[in-house]
Amino acid sequence: MINPTGYDRYYPAVQSPQTNTFRGVASNGLSQPVSRPQASIFTQAQDTVELSTKQTEKKGLSTGQKWAIGIGSAIAGLVTAGILISRHETSKLKKLYEQNMVFQNLAEKIDFKEAKTVEEGIKFAKDVLKVGEVDKNFTLDAINFANKGLVEVSNANKGKLFIPKKMWYREMDDNTLAGVVQDIKSPYFGHLMVNKKFFEHERLNKSLNTMLGIGKQKTAVESASKAEGKVSKEFRFVSLLDENLINMIKKYKQSPDSLTIAEKRELWANLSNAGSINTSMLDLAPLATLKNNLALFEKNGIKVDVDDFAKQTTEKQSEKLKELFTQLQEKLGHHPEIDIPYISPTETIHHEMGHLQDFAKNLKELDIKQWKIPSFKEAYNNVKAGKKDTSDVEFVDNRWKGLTYKGFKELFEKNPKKFQKKYPDLYEFLTNQEIQQTAGSVSWYAQTSIGEFIAEVYGKMVRGEKISDEVMALYKKYNGPEIPFA
Numbered sequence: 364m365i366n367p368t369g370y371d372r373y374y375p376a377v378q379s380p381q382t383n384t385f386r387g388v389a390s391n392g393l394s395q396p397v398s399r400p401q402a403s404i405f406t407q408a409q410d411t412v413e414l415s416t417k418q419t420e421k422k423g424l425s426t427g428q429k430w431a432i433g434i435g436s437a438i439a440g441l442v443t444a445g446i447l448i449s450r451h452e453t454s455k456l457k458k459l460y461e462q463n464m465v466f467q468n469l470a471e472k473i474d475f476k477e478a479k480t481v482e483e484g485i486k487f488a489k490d491v492l493k494v495g496e497v498d499k500n501f502t503l504d505a506i507n508f509a510n511k512g513l514v515e516v517s518n519a520n521k522g523k524l525f526i527p528k529k530m531w532y533r534e535m536d537d538n539t540l541a542g543v544v545q546d547i548k549s550p551y552f553g554h555l556m557v558n559k560k561f562f563e564h565e566r567l568n569k570s571l572n573t574m575l576g577i578g579k580q581k582t583a584v585e586s587a588s589k590a591e592g593k594v595s596k597e598f599r600f601v602s603l604l605d606e607n608l609i610n611m612i613k614k615y616k617q618s619p620d621s622l623t624i625a626e627k628r629e630l631w632a633n634l635s636n637a638g639s640i641n642t643s644m645l646d647l648a649p650l651a652t653l654k655n656n657l658a659l660f661e662k663n664g665i666k667v668d669v670d671d672f673a674k675q676t677t678e679k680q681s682e683k684l685k686e687l688f689t690q691l692q693e694k695l696g697h698h699p700e701i702d703i704p705y706i707s708p709t710e711t712i713h714h715e716m717g718h719l720q721d722f723a724k725n726l727k728e729l730d731i732k733q734w735k736i737p738s739f740k741e742a743y744n745n746v747k748a749g750k751k752d753t754s755d756v757e758f759v760d761n762r763w764k765g766l767t768y769k770g771f772k773e774l775f776e777k778n779p780k781k782f783q784k785k786y787p788d789l790y791e792f793l794t795n796q797e798i799q800q801t802a803g804s805v806s807w808y809a810q811t812s813i814g815e816f817i818a819e820v821y822g823k824m825v826r827g828e829k830i831s832d833e834v835m836a837l838y839k840k841y842n843g844p845e846i847p848f849a
């Protein structure tokens with residue numbers, strides 16, 4: 364399950380910006396779950412990524428083993444609830460916080476064993492993980508997935524962490540993997556939701572077909588034949604995946620029915636991850652990629668003025684970086700390779716648990732009692748004027764909402780000044796080039812809001828992944844939840 368090491372490459376591998384994560388969701392009320400778009404969404408991405416087995420050389424397989432994946436896109440329209448609270452409701456908020464933010468002392472180290480029945484899985488969630496309530500309709504795959512993810516987060520925290528009061532298994536929108544309810548006024552605040560749709564063959568096949576380019580004119584077959592011949596002039600990375608994943612792709616292509624739900628989820632998570640790493644490296648964090656690969660460029664006689672590069676906009680840097688890699692590709696005589704570390708699909712749960720710890724920590728420190736809540740008269744006038752709440756509740760949106768939430772992107776683009784006034788921290792986060800590239804080195808999703816950045820980094824901490832100093836400094840700036848024993 365760990366990235367294989369020691370694989371002998373015949374030329375140096377390109378270094379990614381220390382990163383590779385993906386997905387998770389933040390959600391609003393249960394009736395209208397707001398969510399995180401699924402992993403295969405790369406608004407600025409290369410539209411294809413090549414994959415090849417890490418074992419190619421060792422096994423003497425031909426380069427025809429390379430596969431191309433197309434990356435679909437569709438950012439979900441997300442729903443936000445109008446917020447209006449009056450002074451007398453503050454005690455209600457405090458109560459909701461206290462009811463739903465439950466700190467637990469679980470066993471320091473929990474052994475996870477897959478349950479054999481749904482009942483057994485639910486019992487484990489309740490008895491061992493102390494989840495208050497669990498939906499009865501969980502499937503065996505889904506409850507094992509959720510429990511495994513929670514065990515991993517708990518173990519990283521030595522059993523001391525906030526645990527969701529309830530775990531739901533329900534249909535959410537097509538682009539959502541899971542979510543935690545983010546609306547502090549909701550009685551479901553902090554509950555964890557897992558999307559049923561991503562445990563169904565039909566939905567998983569749809570995503571996998573898109574990623575593997577199945578059903579399109581240009582498919583992996585073409586890519587493979589291209590790889591048999593010579594390197595195409597167009598620059599692209601070849602992403603190296605574990606051999607078992609490559610075998611899964613082959614099996615899936617022969618017969619989609621031959622993979623289990625769990626295998627499809629595993630494959631999907633890793634293909635998404637490959638796309639995410641490519642995007643981060645080339646489009647979102649070009650400066651870090653350049654710095655990480657300076658020696659490689661120099662070794663191949665490609666000169667770069669780093670200071671000059673750093674002065675450019677991210678878009679220009681990205682263009683320039685692709686030019687440099689194109690030169691490198693020509694010198695090498697083949698596509699540069701990048702290692703894609705294996706990732707477990709449970710990273711979704713790590714991400715969601717990051718949101719939960721973040722809500723718990725930062726709402727508590729904020730002290731709901733101290734919030735500036737409009738008087739009844741102010742609230743009334745606001746409603747009369749058709750305005751939404753202007754109290755500290757916007758602090759919540761400033762921190763936990765972002766570009767994937769309904770209306771945010773539009774306001775940010777159409778009226779940046781107004782946006783800045785309403786959400787000053789979020790505005791800075793979205794407009795500061797250095798911050799954006801730091802977040803972009805984690806993932807595109809981490810770039811969309813402070814809350815998503817925190818959840819993405821938290822997930823990496825749970826998995827013990829390497830986190831750059833820049834990312835850690837930004838995480839601290841936003842008071843991200845610590846993993847005290849990590």
Ligand SMILES: [Zn+2]
Nearest residue numbers: 387388389818
């Ligand atoms: Zn999220």
